[in-house]
Amino acid sequence: MARPRSFDPNDVLDIARQMFWQKGFQATSLDEITAASGVAKPSLYAAFGDKNALFLKVLDRYHDGILGWAERVLAQPGSARDAIRQWLTGFIPYCSGEKGQRGCLSINSAADGSLDRAEIRKSIERYNRRLEELLRARLRADRAQFGRGFDPDVTAHTIMVVHAGLLALAHQSPESRRVKSVIDQVMNLVA
Amino acid sequence: MARPRSFDPNDVLDIARQMFWQKGFQATSLDEITAASGVAKPSLYAAFGDKNALFLKVLDRYHDGILGWAERVLAQPGSARDAIRQWLTGFIPYCSGEKGQRGCLSINSAADGSLDRAEIRKSIERYNRRLEELLRARLRADRAQFGRGFDPDVTAHTIMVVHAGLLALAHQSPESRRVKSVIDQVMNLVA
DNA sequence: GTTGTTCTGTACTTGATAGTAAATAATGGA
DNA sequence: TCCATTATTTACTATCAAGTACAGAACAAC
Numbered sequence: 001m002a003r004p005r006s007f008d009p010n011d012v013l014d015i016a017r018q019m020f021w022q023k024g025f026q027a028t029s030l031d032e033i034t035a036a037s038g039v040a041k042p043s044l045y046a047a048f049g050d051k052n053a054l055f056l057k058v059l060d061r062y063h064d065g066i067l068g069w070a071e072r073v074l075a076q077p078g079s080a081r082d083a084i085r086q087w088l089t090g091f092i093p094y095c096s097g098e099k100g101q102r103g104c105l106s107i108n109s110a111a112d113g114s115l116d117r118a119e120i121r122k123s124i125e126r127y128n129r130r131l132e133e134l135l136r137a138r139l140r141a142d143r144a145q146f147g148r149g150f151d152p153d154v155t156a157h158t159i160m161v162v163h164a165g166l167l168a169l170a171h172q173s174p175e176s177r178r179v180k181s182v183i184d185q186v187m188n189l190v191a
Numbered sequence: 192m193a194r195p196r197s198f199d200p201n202d203v204l205d206i207a208r209q210m211f212w213q214k215g216f217q218a219t220s221l222d223e224i225t226a227a228s229g230v231a232k233p234s235l236y237a238a239f240g241d242k243n244a245l246f247l248k249v250l251d252r253y254h255d256g257i258l259g260w261a262e263r264v265l266a267q268p269g270s271a272r273d274a275i276r277q278w279l280t281g282f283i284p285y286c287s288g289e290k291g292q293r294g295c296l297s298i299n300s301a302a303d304g305s306l307d308r309a310e311i312r313k314s315i316e317r318y319n320r321r322l323e324e325l326l327r328a329r330l331r332a333d334r335a336q337f338g339r340g341f342d343p344d345v346t347a348h349t350i351m352v353v354h355a356g357l358l359a360l361a362h363q364s365p366e367s368r369r370v371k372s373v374i375d376q377v378m379n380l381v382a
Numbered sequence: 383g384t385t386g387t388t389c390t391g392t393a394c395t396t397g398a399t400a401g402t403a404a405a406t407a408a409t410g411g412a
Numbered sequence: 413t414c415c416a417t418t419a420t421t422t423a424c425t426a427t428c429a430a431g432t433a434c435a436g437a438a439c440a441a442c
Contacts, residue, residue, distance in 0.1 A: 002388035003438040026217040027305030029429055040391055042432075047389095051430070103302055110362040111294055111302040114218030125363060154372045161373050162349075165356025171301040172316060181345045182352050185380060193418035194408040220399060233402075234420060242400070 009047055010061075012037045017058045021105045025055055026114050052116045055109075056123060062105050063127040067134075074134050080142035081190050084135065084159065088183045091166065095179045100170035107167050132160050139190070147191060155190060162186050200238055201252075203228045208249045212296045216246055217305045243307045246300075247314060253296050254318040258325075265325050271333035272381050275326065275350065279374045282357065286370045291361035298358050323351050330381070338382060346381060353377050 015037045019028045030041055030051060039047075048054040073087045093099055102108075109115060110124050139152035146152075166179055206228045210219045221232055221242060230238075239245040264278045284290055293299075300306060301315050330343035337343075357370055 001440050002386080003390080003440095005389070006438090022304055024217075024302075024304035026215075030431085031429070041430085042392095043390060045431070102304070107359050108302040108304070111215075111299040111359070113213055113215035113293070113299070121363075128360070128363065151376075154376055157369060158353075158373050158376050161353055161356035161360060163356070164359040165352035165354070168298050168302070168355040168359040169319070169352060172312075172319065178348060182349050185342075185345055185349050188380065189376060192410050193416080194420080196419070197408095221401085222399070231421060232400085233422095236401070237419075 005043075005047070007037070007039050007043070012039055012044070012047070013058050013061050016054060017062055017105065020055060020058055021062075021102050021108070024108065025051075025112055052119075055115070056119055059105065059109060059120065059123050063123060066106075067127065067130055070131060070134050074138045079145060080138045081145075081187065083138060084190060085183065085187055088159070088163065088186075089180070091163065092176050092179050092183075095166040095170040096174050096176035098173060100173050103170045104164075104167035107164060128160065132156050135159055150191070158189060159186070196238070198228070198230050198234070203230055203235070203238070204249050204252050207245060208253055208296065211246060211249055212253075212293050212299070215299065216242075216303055243310075246306070247310055250296065250300060250311065250314050254314060257297075258318065258321055261322060261325055265329045270336060271329045272336075272378065274329060275381060276374065276378055279350070279354065279378075280371070282354065283367050283370050283374075286357040286361040287365050287367035289364060291364050294361045295355075295358035298355060319351065323347050326350055341382070349380060350377070 012033075016028075016033050019033060019036060022028075030044060033039075033044065033054075034041055044054065048057055069090070070087060073090065074083050076083050076086070094104070106124055106127060109120055136153055136156035139146075139156055143150070143152060162182065166182065203224075207219075207224050210224060210227060213219075221235060224230075224235065224245075225232055235245065239248055260281075261278060264281065265274050267274050267277070285295070297315055297318060300311055327344055327347035330337075330347055334341070334343060353373070357373065
């Protein structure tokens with residue numbers, strides 16, 4: 001009925017994610033996104049709204065990707081211990097070495113005081129809540145396998161904290177060996 | 192011999208710290224610092240150099256403050272366990288509630304991709320290294336009090352990760368009760 | 383083809399901000 | 413009192429980025 005889009009919005013979101021992740025929200029200009037994606041500004045504005053709205057879409061997509069993956073890993077058969085260890089281990093490449101340098105887009109965004117707080121906060125809160133729920137549900141399901149004093153709720157939260165800490169320190173590009181040793185030690189709490 | 196300074200540089204650094212901490216590097220303009228401190232831009236440039244240099248001085252000062260406090264707390268008599276627990280507990284006000292919202296200036300800066308990486312990184316790396324050294328030294332000193340499999344080096348690093356995680360999640364303003372429960376649980380690893 | 387609609391590209395406006403030039407004020411010393 | 417020196421003040425420049433106006437292109441329906 002009219003001229004069709006010449007680009008795939010998801011492609012643009014992926015490119016924008018990469019740039020926001022690497023350089024942060026403020027330091028990434030729409031001109032750069034335009035240059036990298038080949039999509040001119042008026043098209044970006046038409047498709048996504050202003051810069052904040054674009055960023056929010058990028059962030060939501062990022063969150064959905066991680067949550068989807070967490071759901072898959074944590075739904076695996078076997079013990080909760082193994083599932084959670086595997087889940088944490090999967091982050092090692094993102095917590096170490098060159099790739100770790102950029103950290104986690106969600107944590108970076110939470111730390112970026114320049115962002116329009118209200119909506120970003122909501123997105124991040126929702127993400128963290130759902131992630132913690134996945135962990136908590138998995139731990140509760142396997143409750144029988146744990147010791148008497150085991151508290152799945154507190155443990156789920158502690159794992160969230162460790163997860164955030166590993167990704168916060170990822171900016172230093174630590175060796176993956178060190179990340180692994182922390183995971184190993186923390187897994188002692190899941191027993 | 193010449194006209195004296197009309198302001199105390201440390202006062203300005205404290206004001207700038209507060210603003211950088213709250214709003215981030217990019218979103219804090221020199222005009223705002225000028226307005227808040229009453230010191231005009233040319234004086235800021237003369238005293239501190241450009242915006243990056245000013246920020247670096249603020250960050251170094253921030254690091255020194257925390258390190259000095261950590262040294263005092265961790266040097267206390269008594270067990271390493273108690274000292275470290277007390278050290279972590281001291282962060283609770285900064286990890287929860289309203290005050291937690293701004294997180295940690297150091298972690299925020301590491302996450303801010305817009306900063307001139309090289310020098311900021313160096314400052315943060317040095318800070319983390321020294322902090323971890325303090326923890327490690329304290330744990331090693333009390334080695335005899337711990338179980339056979341206890342590894343002070345790994346444990347010191349794990350505490351660093353938990354510490355970073357609590358401050359990374361502080362932006363959500365969690366209840367202090369939750370922060371405390373994580374500290375309690377993690378202290379089980381120091382045994 | 384023609385037409386109505388939606389997308390695209392160029393070029394622009396507007397606002398903000400890092401950094402600076404130059405004149406002026408304040409001090410200690412000769 | 414005057415000078416040399418350093419700080420301050422005001423005003424400016426230059427740059428860069430967000431957002432937009434408008435003309436033209438690409439499609440579907442008829």
